[in-house]
Amino acid sequence: MLATRLLAPLAAAVFIAQALGCAPSFAASSDDALVARGEYVARLGDCGACHTAKSGKFMAGGLAFETPGGTVFSTNITPDPKTGIGSYTLEQFDRAVRRGVAADGHHLYPAMPYPSFAKTTDEDIKALYAYFMKGVTPVEQANKPDEMHFPFNIRASMYFWNLLFLDKKPFTPDPAKDAQWNRGAYIVEGLGHCGTCHTPRGLAMQEKAYGDDSPSYLAGSTLSPWRAISLRNLTSEDDIVELLKTGANKHSMAFGPMTEVIHHSTQYFTDDDLRAMAKYLVSLAPAGAKPPETAAVDEKELWGTRGGLGYVQFCSSCHHAGGLGAPRIFPALAGNPAFLSDDPTSVLNIVLAGGGSAETKARDHVFHMPAFAPLGDEELAEILTFARKSWGNSASAVTAAQVAAMRKKLALPPPAPKSNETPRFADLLGEPDSGKLVFGAQLMMDTVKLLPKNVGNAMNCASCHINGGTVAKASPFFGVVSLFPMMNKRAGKIITIEDRLNGCFQRSEAGSPLAVDSKEMQAMVAFMAWMKGDKGPDGKIVGRGTGKVPRTLKPDPVHGEKLYKAECAVCHGKDGEGAKNAAGDWLFPPLWGDKSYNIGAGIARTYTAANFIKANMPIAHVKNFPQDQGGLSDQDAVDIAEFFSHQPRPDFPPKVNDWPNGGKPSDARY
Template sequence: MKQKYPKKPPLSGLTALAVATILGSCTGAYAQSSGPDTNVAQRGHYLAIAADCAACHTAPGSTQPFAGGYGIASPLGSIYSTNITPSKEHGIGNYTEKEFAHALREGIRRDGAHLYPAMPYTSYTKLTDDDVHALYVYFMSAVKPVESTPQKTALPFPYNIRASMGIWNALFLDDTRFKPDPSKSAEINRGQYLSYALAHCDTCHTPRNAMMAEKGGSPLAGASLSSWYAPNITSDPVSGIGGWSSEDLFRYLKTGDVPGKAQAGGPMAEAIEHSFQSLDDADIRAMVAYIKQVPAISDNKDTAPRESYGKASGREAVYRALPANRLSRGEYLFSGECAACHRPTGQGSPDGYYPQLFHNTAVGAPIADNLITTILMGVRREVNGHTTYMPGFGPGSYVDTLSDQDIADISNYVEQNFGNPNVKVSPDDVKLIRSGGPKPLIAQLGAFTVPAMIVAVVLLTLAIFFFIRLSRKTKA
C-alpha cells in the first residue's frame, strides 16, 4: 500500500506534551528528613549561596535575609519575592519538605497556586533530592524567622491569572532531575549541575522565545534582560568567550574584573557578589570546565571578538589645546563626565580600579545595551570586602544631568574611539533602555496573551488527536 502520510508523524514532542499535561507534575521520592542535622544544614547553606536564594529573597538594603520584598522587574510589571524564612504566619514555616520541593522544582506554592518563573524553578527542577533535602533542613533549622509580609505582587490582567502558568509549564517546564553524562568527566558534570541547577547561568544568558521560555536550541547564546544584556558565553571564539582562557573565566566569576576584557555590572555583579565569590575554588573551576566546552553558537554578523575592539585615544593633547566649542558634543561630554576616571586616552587608571574602555566587552559588543545601561546605572560590586563603584548618570543619581541625546552622543564617541565602530546609538535607543529595555512578545501582546495561549493549547490538543488517529489508520 502506498504510504500517503509520513510513516512516523511527528508525535514524539506532542505526545510528551500531552503526557506532561495529563500527568501534571510529579515529584518523585524524597529523602527522609533526619531532623536538624548540622552537617546537612551546612551543606544546605552552601547550596543556598550557590543558588543565590538570598539575592532575590532579601529586599535591597534590608538586614533581614530571606524576608522577601525584592521587586524583580519583568516586562509584565514587578514581581515581588516572598518571605521564605521559617515564620509560620509570614514565611514558609508550614511547608513540608514535599511542599518545599514542589515549590522549588515545579513552581507550585503550598496553597496550590502557581509561582511566576521569576522564581527560577525551571532551573531548580534539576536539583537532586539530596540537595533539596539539605536546603529544606537549612531553611527550617538555621534561618531566623522574620515576622513580616513583604509587598504583594499585583500584575495587570491577564498576567494576574496564576493558573495560566500551568499552561506555560506544560509547554515549557522540563520537569526532570539532573542526569550526569557518562561520556563527560566528573568535573564537567559537576560544573554543569552547578551552572544549571544552582547558579542558573541559563536563566540570564539563554535567549527566550516570544512566550519568555528559554530557547532549547541555543543555550547560553546571549539574551536581553530588560536594560542589561547577558552576552553569548558559548565557546565560540568570535561571538562567545572561546578566546578567554580558563584563568580569565575563573577570575571573572570570582571577582567580576578581568583587565583588558570585561567588568561585571548589574545582575552579573549581583550574582558574583552574593554567590560566586563565596563558592569553593574547585566548584568555580568545575563551572569553568563546563562552560568552556558548551557548544559554540555564532552569529555571522559578528566579525571580531567583542574584547578585541578599540585602542587608546591620542586626543588628550587636543582637549587641552582646543576650546570646548571646537570639540564634538560627544567628545566634550566624555571629557567632562568620563575622562576623570577612565582618562582622556580611555586607558583607565594604572592600578586598574578605573578600567580601560578599549578591549572592553561592554564597549566592543555588537549591541550597545550594556554601555548605555552602565552610563545610566553605573556599576557597584562588593568582592572580598572591597567596593567597586561607578556612579550612574540616570534617574535617582546625584549626577542625573544627561539627556537621552547626551548619552547617545557620549556612547557614539566611546564606540567610535574605543569600541565597535559599527554600533550607532540614537536617543531613542537610550529612551528604550531607560524604560526597561526591549519587551518580549508576551508583554507586547498584553491582554491577548492568555486567550492566545488557550487557543494554542486547544489547537495542539486537536493536533495530537488528529495525529493519533492518523497513526492508527496508517498502522491498520
C-alpha cells in the first residue's frame, strides 16, 4: 500500500517475493468511530503522501519513485472496485499491508514498507480497512505499470527475499517498559516506519534491523540523494516533539523529504503519541560521536580564508556569523548533526538545489533555502568546508569533485560565469591591499559591533546593502564610487562618497559621522572602490539601486498591516522590534521604534521602502538566488511600506535643511 518517498533503493532488492501467510479472521465493521480511528492510523502510516501524485486525486496513486532497478509507481488505494481496492476483503487488505501481497497474488516491492507494517495490530488493520472502504472517495484511475528492468522486474524473486528478511510477528510490548515507551516503539518501529529511511541497509537492500534490539536500527542511512541522520543520539524529548509537530525547533529545521513526512503525517499526531515517540527515541543507545560543543567563531578563519569570506557573503544573512542561525526560522549549522554528517549527501543536495521548510498548522510560513547552483564547485566546497570545521564543528572537508558529482546527479546546470555584478568577497584575499579591503567589508557587515560610537541603532550597512552590497537591486555597490562627486538634491549640493556614507551613519543608522581621514572610512571607501570594477561615470550599472514601483499606486496601510503580520513579523517582530539571538546579537533589524532608522532616512519614505521590499523582501520567501527574496506584488510592497514607514521612529532634527532648492518627494515624512 504505502510507498515511502525515500525508499527507491529498496526496489533494488529484487530477487525477492512474499510467502503467503495465513490472514487472521476479522469481523467486519464500519461505524463512524472505527472510520475515524482508521483515518488517524493512515496518518500514522503516512499513506496519503505516497499514494497521492502531485496535483492528483487523494489516494489515487501514480506517484513515481525512481529506483536503481527502474521506476515504481504508487497504486490506487481508493475504494474504487475496478482500479482501486474496493473489491478487497479485509483479509486481502491485511495481506497486502502486512505481507506485501496484492489481492491477485502478485508481490509488492518493498518500496511499500510492509516489513514495518507487519508490526501493526489486528485492531489498527481493521480500523484502517474501515477508513479506506468508507472514508476515502473512490477514484477510477488505472494504475501505471512499473518500469523495472531485468532482473528487477521478476516479482517472484521477492518470495526468497521475504523468507530471509520479513518478520511476520506483530509488535510485542516490552514488559520492562511502561505503556508510553511501548506506544512510542509501536509507532516508530511499525506504522511510522522510521527505519525505512534512518536504518542502514545490507547487500540485498534490506534494513539491517527493524527494532531497538540492534545498534544498527535508526543509526542513519544514505538514500541518494539524501542522507537520513542517526536518530540514536537524540537527547531532548521536547525538541523531538516540537520538530515533528511544527517542522522546526530552537536548534534545527526539517529539510528534504522529512518536510513531507511532517506536512502529511506527524503534525497530525496527538501530543500523547508524539511524546511517546520522543520517549522511545531518547531511550535508544547512542551510536557514534555526540554532536560537538558549540564554540565562538574564529575571526581569522571567518575573515581570512576564502571559505570564511564566501560564508560571510552568501550564508551569514540567514545562518549568521556565529553559525547559530535564527531559532525556528533558519537552522543552526554549529553542532547540527545533519550538516555535520560524514556523508555530505544531504548538505550538497540542499545547497545546490535549495528547498523549503515544512508547512504545518503551527507554522504555515514556509522558509526557503536558495539554490546555490550558480556558484562554482570549488567555491561551494570552500564555503562548506569552512562551515563544517567552524564553531566547534569537526566534520570532513567537502571537495569540488563531490559538489560536481551531486550537481550531475541532480541534473543541475553548470555554475554561472562570474561577472562584475556578482563580485566575490573571497577574491579580496588576492588583492595587494587585501587587509584594508577585508576590513572595509567587515565594517559593512558588522557595523553595529565595530562602530558602536557611530551607530545609534541596530542597523548594519548590510541591513540595506544585502550580502555586503553584492546583490543586484538590493542597493549594491557595483560601480557606485564612479558616480561621485555627484549632485545630491536632498543636500542641495555636490557631495563626495564620504559625504554619502556619513549621511547613512546619521540617518539610516541614527548615529554620528566618521572622520573622513579615519582608517574605517578609508577602508569602507576602498572596499566600495574595489566593488566598482571597471565602471566609469558614464558606464551602465546593471542592478543599481532597488528598482522602481509605480508611484501612481495608492497605498493601503490597513492591508499593509495584515501583510506585515503574515510576511514580515516572523523576522522583524509583531511590533517591529526586530530580533536578537541568545548572545544578544541582532538577527533582524527593527523596522520602527528607538532602535530603527530615523525619519530622515530615505527608506522612511513609502515608495523608497516599497522599492526595496519589492526587490528583496521577504527573504526566504520564494526560491530565488541568492537569498530567496522578493515575490510580492507592487501593490503589496507599497501597502507594507506605507504601514511600517509611518510607525514611530527617531526624529532627525537636521531634516529642516533638506531639499533647500525644492523638489522634496511627496512621500517624505516631513
